[in-house]
Amino acid sequence: MAFGTQDEPDAVMNEINMTPLVDVMLVLLIIFIITIPVMKHAVNVELPRASNQQEQVKPETVRLSVDAEGHYFVNEARVEDDALSALLQAEAAKTPQPDLHIRGDRAVRYERVAQAMATAQKAGLGKIGFITEPPP
Numbered sequence: 001m002a003f004g005t006q007d008e009p010d011a012v013m014n015e016i017n018m019t020p021l022v023d024v025m026l027v028l029l030i031i032f033i034i035t036i037p038v039m040k041h042a043v044n045v046e047l048p049r050a051s052n053q054q055e056q057v058k059p060e061t062v063r064l065s066v067d068a069e070g071h072y073f074v075n076e077a078r079v080e081d082d083a084l085s086a087l088l089q090a091e092a093a094k095t096p097q098p099d100l101h102i103r104g105d106r107a108v109r110y111e112r113v114a115q116a117m118a119t120a121q122k123a124g125l126g127k128i129g130f131i132t133e134p135p136p
Contacts, residue, residue, distance in 0.1 A: 059096040062088075063131075064116055068107040072116060084116070088123035097124075103131040 065073040072079045074087055091098055100120050104113040120128055 057096055059127075060094075060098045062091050062098045062100050063103065064100060064120070065103045066105060066108050066112050066116060068105040070108055070112040085119050085123060088120050088125060092124035097126060099127040099129065100125045101129050101131050 063073075063075050065076070067073065072081065072084050074084070079087060088100075091100075102113060102116060102120075104110075117128060
């Protein structure tokens with residue numbers, strides 16, 4: 001019992017079957033037609049116009065310098081070691097709290113800069129930064 005004739009050899013189909021391609025494209029088209037209106041679900045509202053300016057309060061900067069001999073300068077004014085803590089506490093109490101920029105001379109002992117940092121931290125200053133110069 002043969003299902004096919006012997007006259008037909010097993011030939012390879014050399015045509016592209018377009019039916020599955022058309023089916024897939026139609027399904028995709030239907031999906032896009034349904035989903036695009038769902039994605040745009042905003043209600044059109046005409047908003048009132050008002051002008052306002054955002055207030056930007058920038059904190060001031062306190063510059064603490066340590067010279068080569070180890071003397072402290074706050075905003076270019078010489079400050080004794082005893083008065084430094086009280087001055088930094090007064091600065092920390094301001095609103096908004098100022099930034100503290102520490103500039104240490106390269107010849108000064110690191111201990112003096114570390115003492116200034118510890119004093120500023122005990123005073124309550126939260127933003128402490130170091131100022132350096134880029135290499136030539």
